[in-house]
Amino acid sequence: xxxxVVIDTTFWxxxxxxxxALERELTRLRRAQSAHARExxxxxxxxxxxxxxxxxxxxxxxxxxARSIADLALRHPSRAIVVLADRGxxxxxxxxxxxxxxxxxxxxxxxxxxxxxxxxxxxxxxxxLASAVIPLLVPDLPVFLWWTGTPPLGSRSxxxxxxxxxxxxxxxxxxxxxxxTLPVIARISxxxxxxxxxxxxxxxxxxxxxxxxxxxxxxxxxxxxxxxxTGVSVGFAVDMDGRDIHPSQALLFVGWLxxxxxxxxxxxxxxxxxxxxxxxxxxxDGARIMVRxxxxxxxxxxxxxxxxxRIKATAARQLAEFAVKRQPDPRHQxxxxxxxxxxxxxxxxxxxxxxxxxxxxxxxxxLGSDRTYExxxxxxxxxx
Amino acid sequence: MIFGGSGDLAQRKLIPALYNLALQRLLxxxxxxxxxxxxxxxxxxxxxxxxxxxxxxxxxRPLNEEVWRSFAEHLHFVTTSDxxxxxxxxxxLEQLDFALGTHANRLFYLATPPPAYKAIVEAIGEHRLRGDxxxxxxxxxxxxxxxxxxxxxxxxxxxxxxxxxxxxxIDHYLGKETVQNILVMRFSNGIFEPIxxxxxxxxxxxxxxxxxxxxxxxxxxxxxxxxxxxxQNHLLQLLALVSMEPPAAFDDKAVRDEKVKVMRAxxxxxxxxxxxxxxxxxxxxxxxxxxxVPGYREEPGVAADSRTDTYVALxxxxxxxxxxxxxxxxxxxKRLPKQSTEIAIQFRAAPHQLFSRDALAxxxxxxxxxxxQPDEGIxxxxxxxxxxQGIRIRAVNMDFDYGASFMVDAPDAYETxxxxxxxxxxxxxxxxxxxxxxxxxxxxxIKGWASSDSAEGPALYEAGTWGPTEADALIERDGRKWxxx
Ligand SMILES: NC(=O)c1ccc[n+]([C@@H]2O[C@H](COP(=O)([O-])OP(=O)(O)OC[C@H]3O[C@@H](n4cnc5c(N)ncnc54)[C@H](OP(=O)(O)O)[C@@H]3O)[C@@H](O)[C@H]2O)c1
Numbered sequence: 001x002x003x004x005v006v007i008d009t010t011f012w013x014x015x016x017x018x019x020x021a022l023e024r025e026l027t028r029l030r031r032a033q034s035a036h037a038r039e040x041x042x043x044x045x046x047x048x049x050x051x052x053x054x055x056x057x058x059x060x061x062x063x064x065x066a067r068s069i070a071d072l073a074l075r076h077p078s079r080a081i082v083v084l085a086d087r088g089x090x091x092x093x094x095x096x097x098x099x100x101x102x103x104x105x106x107x108x109x110x111x112x113x114x115x116x117x118x119x120x121x122x123x124x125x126x127x128x129l130a131s132a133v134i135p136l137l138v139p140d141l142p143v144f145l146w147w148t149g150t151p152p153l154g155s156r157s158x159x160x161x162x163x164x165x166x167x168x169x170x171x172x173x174x175x176x177x178x179x180x181t182l183p184v185i186a187r188i189s190x191x192x193x194x195x196x197x198x199x200x201x202x203x204x205x206x207x208x209x210x211x212x213x214x215x216x217x218x219x220x221x222x223x224x225x226x227x228x229x230t231g232v233s234v235g236f237a238v239d240m241d242g243r244d245i246h247p248s249q250a251l252l253f254v255g256w257l258x259x260x261x262x263x264x265x266x267x268x269x270x271x272x273x274x275x276x277x278x279x280x281x282x283x284x285d286g287a288r289i290m291v292r293x294x295x296x297x298x299x300x301x302x303x304x305x306x307x308x309x310r311i312k313a314t315a316a317r318q319l320a321e322f323a324v325k326r327q328p329d330p331r332h333q334x335x336x337x338x339x340x341x342x343x344x345x346x347x348x349x350x351x352x353x354x355x356x357x358x359x360x361x362x363x364x365x366x367l368g369s370d371r372t373y374e375x376x377x378x379x380x381x382x383x384x
Numbered sequence: 385m386i387f388g389g390s391g392d393l394a395q396r397k398l399i400p401a402l403y404n405l406a407l408q409r410l411l412x413x414x415x416x417x418x419x420x421x422x423x424x425x426x427x428x429x430x431x432x433x434x435x436x437x438x439x440x441x442x443x444x445r446p447l448n449e450e451v452w453r454s455f456a457e458h459l460h461f462v463t464t465s466d467x468x469x470x471x472x473x474x475x476x477l478e479q480l481d482f483a484l485g486t487h488a489n490r491l492f493y494l495a496t497p498p499p500a501y502k503a504i505v506e507a508i509g510e511h512r513l514r515g516d517x518x519x520x521x522x523x524x525x526x527x528x529x530x531x532x533x534x535x536x537x538x539x540x541x542x543x544x545x546x547x548x549x550x551x552x553x554i555d556h557y558l559g560k561e562t563v564q565n566i567l568v569m570r571f572s573n574g575i576f577e578p579i580x581x582x583x584x585x586x587x588x589x590x591x592x593x594x595x596x597x598x599x600x601x602x603x604x605x606x607x608x609x610x611x612x613x614x615x616q617n618h619l620l621q622l623l624a625l626v627s628m629e630p631p632a633a634f635d636d637k638a639v640r641d642e643k644v645k646v647m648r649a650x651x652x653x654x655x656x657x658x659x660x661x662x663x664x665x666x667x668x669x670x671x672x673x674x675x676x677v678p679g680y681r682e683e684p685g686v687a688a689d690s691r692t693d694t695y696v697a698l699x700x701x702x703x704x705x706x707x708x709x710x711x712x713x714x715x716x717x718k719r720l721p722k723q724s725t726e727i728a729i730q731f732r733a734a735p736h737q738l739f740s741r742d743a744l745a746x747x748x749x750x751x752x753x754x755x756x757q758p759d760e761g762i763x764x765x766x767x768x769x770x771x772x773q774g775i776r777i778r779a780v781n782m783d784f785d786y787g788a789s790f791m792v793d794a795p796d797a798y799e800t801x802x803x804x805x806x807x808x809x810x811x812x813x814x815x816x817x818x819x820x821x822x823x824x825x826x827x828x829x830i831k832g833w834a835s836s837d838s839a840e841g842p843a844l845y846e847a848g849t850w851g852p853t854e855a856d857a858l859i860e861r862d863g864r865k866w867x868x869x
Contacts, residue, residue: 019722030785048781097674097675130848131670131671134721137868140867142779164868
């Protein structure tokens with residue numbers, strides 16, 4: 001009989017018999033911490049500002065997520081409820097839910113109240129998972145649900161947890177089949193009509209690319225090219241074996257342009273002979289735009305990350321090319337503007353490649369829905 | 385004198401409370417505790433049984449054996465299955481008075497099932513158990529009656545032997561520190577009372593949520609339901625404390641006068657209003673903290689077609705100057721996801737918003753939440769800027785944690801109440817006109833539900849959820865939401 005992983009109690013804290021015992025233990029730990037703080041002459045307040053539910057189905061993912069949250073405790077003091085659905089323990093294991101808790105101190109000098117709870121489901125606990133999470137939520141605080149991996153869209157636990165949630169955070173880079181999952185997530189978020197906000201860490205990674213693309217067209221002389229785009233090319237990183245991965249980050253970029261500029265799909269996405277995708281979409285004036293999404297082998301990049309963009313446009317009988325390329329280092333990007341083949345502008349700037357913890361940190365400061373993302377996702381879904 | 389001195393309440397609450405009072409040296413120097421019941425027990429057996437009970441249920445642990453030994457010397461047991469038993473009880477009390485030199489000051493505590501109350505009170509009268517010299521008081525456990533008429537009848541019976549100022553109707557909620565804190569917070573702080581009215585308050589929510597099911601109390605609960613078990617007493621008490629006018633003094637008369645006044649102002653729900661303002665529910669099987677639990681109708685002792693309410697949600701109005709037009713939404717239920725009793729005052733949104741809609745996406749109106757149990761405390765929700773560039777506003781909570789601030793455990797409600805009864809302070813007990821008003825409010829709702837034209841019965845909800853969807857509709861119709869308690 002598979003018993004699943006053994007829980008490391010130095011990391012996850014001692015096991016508690018139920019919610020009441022767990023709350024008592026946290027109260028005890030808090031009191032001990034504030035007594036300690038008083039001795040040091042430092043005040044401590046219980047200053048949680050959010051509930052963060054993290055769902056993971058591997059202990060190592062759960063642990064990594066918990067470390068990230070601990071690192072964020074100063075910026076986002078939270079109660080983190082890490083749900084570990086222990087698939088390893090599925091067969092034959094009696095269904096049951098176990099809870100552990102701890103107050104990790106991120107930083108010895110500053111006493112931050114960050115409460116870490118592990119809810120571990122053993123066996124197939126899909127039907128009862130939420131009943132263990134609901135009583136652990138701190139009343140009145142917003143609830144973020146960070147789902148690591150692919151959300152099991154039809155499952156009861158996903159639906160139940162989503163109902164509690166103000167903002168769902170996923171990472172489409174981790175989806176096994178983004179082309180299947182992204183449209184369903186878009187539909188769920190659409191049907192929820194703003195009941196919860198949706199975000200995708202893969203979208204957050206695009207931020208510097210979107211910023212620079214916006215910056216191009218902030219220049220009044222170049223703004224008119226926006227209506228005359230004729231071609232878009234987006235490169236994305238693949239590893240050496242050129243394994244087939246879904247370019248969801250690159251497509252989100254195209255979806256974003258399409259939703260901002262009113263481009264409509266013309267034809268289905270088609271694989272290009274040179275690898276990647278090649279397809280046409282229509283400008284509001286009906287003209288065709290050729291879109292190419294091409295895989296590139298790049299060292300030092302995560303698979304799927306955008307490696308460069310190129311936008312071609314005509315206006316006032318001039319041909320313009322706006323390009324952004326990642327430097328080989330790959331911590332910088334260079335933006336170039338060519339007018340009729342002539343280099344008019346070039347600039348190299350740092351390209352942050354934020355770790356998950358920073359991406360999450362950014363997302364946790366937003367509560368409302370990210371309408372730009374939802375529109376980009378909508379456009380992507382229409383394309384696919 | 386504890387009638388029903390061997391029962392569940394005595395073992396779990398009363399004797400542990402008395403023991404803890406002894407531990408804190410709060411009991412008088414000379415006292416005796418006499419338990420009675422119909423089934424015979426020797427003094428030794430009785431002490432043995434209570435020793436186990438206190439070891440198990442006392443809030444202070446482990447049991448201090450030395451204190452227990454001297455405490456146990458004061459414990460006695462008399463069997464009162466017939467008149468001879470009551471005669472023996474009188475003799476026992478007289479002997480104890482004589483031996484201890486106490487002046488026949490007697491506190492009678494009715495801790496038997498309610499059907500026995502009548503016979504016991506009559507026996508107290510007939511067998512002259514009151515004694516001749518000292519004071520006599522009687523504590524009556526809840527429920528006091530099962531409707532307005534039976535409460536009145538019980539009252540008349542009690543009044544044949546005791547004056548109203550000698551009657552202490554207990555609602556243990558009032559003995560909780562945090563419940564008393566409602567009054568302290570409202571009336572000893574300058575900042576709350578000016579905004580405690582229709583000008584600033586949008587609405588009030590009161591939640592009494594239990595995770596437990598009916599357990600072994602089906603016999604009683606089938607007759608009572610959540611309406612009689614919780615709403616009639618605990619919930620209406622909480623409502624009275626948050627909504628009452630400031631009393632002129634913190635004494636039994638002034639406080640209870642104000643509570644009765646506000647209960648009178650509570651608009652009755654009857655007839656056509658019922659379906660719009662009241663929802664009853666019953667739990668079906670589900671999960672509590674990840675463990676499967678049976679549905680109400682599957683519980684032992686519950687009828688397979690029971691229509692008993694295990695959940696009640698109400699929309700209430702207090703028709704007076706202070707609260708005109710401000711709804712009070714209250715709910716209680718068994719097998720809800722979380723044990724929690726709290727009162728939330730939801731304030732109105734700021735009249736004019738300076739900030740953009742996006743910046744405000746995370747903002748909710750101010751709320752003051754009084755947490756009664758567990759985790760006693762107070763939290764205030766307000767909007768604050770998120771520490772990023774630009775303005776994003778988020779609701780944050782400022783928490784006052786009662787336990788962490790005073791670093792002590794609050795005394796049990798029964799300790800407070802027994803001590804008050806011994807001292808003769810009735811402030812935290814329910815006066816008859818109060819009980820009468822509570823039933824006057826509750827009766828028409830129960831009658832409406834029982835009447836033939838509301839054939840639907842309670843709405844079903846899965847154990848481990850926050851009640852039936854009908855209850856969500858009750859509040860969402862007004863564009864509001866239940867708090868995530
Ligand atoms: N248990 C609680 O947590 C709780 C909470 C709030 C209020 N209450 C109230 O407290 C009261 C007692 O409840 P409980 O749970 O303790 O009940 P219980 O466990 O059934 O105990 C009843 C006690 O009364 C005695 N008794 C029963 N019928 C009697 C009679 N006709 N004459 C004299 N004694 C009699 C019983 O002993 P014999 O059978 O040997 O006589 C036993 O000692 C009830 O009114 C209940 O509503 C209880």
